[in-house]
Amino acid sequence: MRLSTFGPLSRRGLLGLVAGGSAAMALSACGGSGETADNSHGGTTYNGPKVDLDFWNGFTGGDGPVMLKLVKRFNSEHDNIKVKMTTYKWETYNEKVPAAVKSGKAPEVGIMHIDELATAAARGVILPLDDVADALHLAKKDFAAPVWDAGVYQKKRYGIPLDMHPLGMYYNKKVLDSAGLDADKPPSNADDYADALHALKKHKIKGMWMTPFPFTGSQTFQSLLWQFNGDILTSDNTRPDFAGDGGVKALTWMVDVVKDGYSPKNIGQDADAVAFQNDKTAFNWNGIWNINTFAGVKGLDWGVAPLPQIGDRKAAWSNSHNFVLLKQLSPDTNKQAASKVFVNWISRKSVEWAKSGQIPARTSVRESKAFAALKEQSILATQIKDLHFAPSLAGIGDVMPYIETAVNEAVLLKKKPSDALSDAAGKAAKVLKENREKYG
């Protein structure tokens, strides 16, 4: 039986049948073995027989060891649950997981980026989690609103957010100093930012290296797009909106940074971050995940601030890691109950996770003293209400490459911003139409 055929009412009904309100019972009811004893108590403890859980993710960077440490601690605190963590490169992971689900070898728990949830849900890779959220008493107020809302596809929840990783503005204090700028007050609006770039240029410093590559060129573009009141898609997710007024303004601003000589032309991948680490540039719009990289560079005197407001309002691109439960060919009640305990436990410990360069999604963790002690993370967390995530649409990943190409062509000065964007939008419109037919 397919889970998605359950209406909310019948799921509630099932929940009511099971003492303790275990959502896992409802999940496993599809497998026909829902009448076993309830082994979890509100998702916080698990008293059943010993189970092994598989947990897959793509944490190949500095985040991997942090998560592994958390998993080990979880194992040592839970005698009857043993979690085995397996890490793949994200690209490999995204290809392996559906194949594993198809062949019945899927792990119980996985991590997915929030922009992949809708596609994975539509393809039947992951399970709806509303009942898990209910059982864990998780609600919007427990999480940052934008990330909680972005985990919903077709009115069902598919991800329990672990973190948020937005773009921020790193600034090199030494370089700002050398141009006579206040290294403790980085610019926060368009005029101040332009003045700073101008002052740096006078001192022969290219203040912001504008990269034409997805990391972080198209993330910069998306941030500015939202700042200029544009969006990736129209609000009904049916047509591209990125080539509209907001998109053109955003991309024109980026191209002007290059044209006005505030950035070298034709920058290579990651060269912007390398230049920043070598005191060759003042500003680097980059992800929060770079905090530990920059902290590890000897002699680098840096700070981080929310993205300056270049457009009409504040906005910044962000992504988020989400816990997902993978569809099993033969669901096991005990494993599902244990999975829930695991997700809940890690989610509560996410201040440890924040140290790897993340903002915890969970409000209680974000408002804790321990998180406040993480200076850089806390600064970037002030952007929360301005964060934007990719539209929750199946197949949104097929649209993004066209935006990336447009940004690349425009920043390399090969096409006018408006032309690059409208070419991309033409193709994106076709893809959206194809995907509507495919995913319904």
Place this chain on the structure above:
Amino acid sequence: MAERNRTRHTGRFTPYLFLAPYLLLFGTFVAAPIVFGVWISLHEWDYMLPNKPWAGLSNYTDLFDPDSLDFDDFWQSMRATGIFTVASVPFLVVIPLGIALLLHRRFPGRNLFRALYFAPYVLGVAVVGLLWRYLLDPDVGAVNFVAGLIGLPDHTAWVNSLPWAWIGLVAMTVWWTLGFNAVIYLAGLQDVPAELHEAASIDGAGVWHRFWHVTLPGLRPVMAFVVTITILASANMFGQSYLVTDGSPGKDTRTAIMYIAQEGLRGFKMGNAAAMGFVLALMLAVVSILNFRLMRYKE
């Protein structure tokens, strides 16, 4: 009649029995996937979706319809593959031959040099890609730095402008894979009979004449093999573009395999991707047949 008797003696199925293990592997891992691939290419195929609508030949006809979504991108990627193949194959055929000739001579430290030239080939594409991404970086890369030191232009955009991106990609590929072709040539050189060289010397042929009239004809079958596998390897180029240029500028260096992977594995349009794969494979088959015909050893 003696011939037939012997055949009977060993049994009619003997050759097939000997071939069976390989046939089994070939059938399982080559023939069956190809047939399945054709089947996929006739559908809108996403293996996770229960509904895989029959598409007939539309995945193929779309590739030849200028109004379709894939037309521009597919042929642009085929063009990129073509450019890379045409630009890289001559270097990958000639330079390793020169190196093999040098390494064929007797001199102290010969084995060390043989190992050195082969060494890059053992590296994975991820290592090579990352290494060259930084070497070729326009602003912080070593190549431009050294070029500047010796008075050449020091701001060539190796990874995101044309033709420099192609030059960079070809150069890194030659550096990376020349050792493999050199080893094959080296083996071939050892098969050229020494008596022929001797006889030619006695007839008064110089070094150049001996190379042209003895070594090269002796290497002909090896050469045909090297040219063919090099064309196929270059036409399958993926990792270099993927890692070093990310298809930039625009998508000019996005190769066919890169586009097929994006369509099939990221966009889950396996039907489209399979059709593109077959078109590419068919073109490569034609090129390979032509190549073997042209280089066929003439008695």
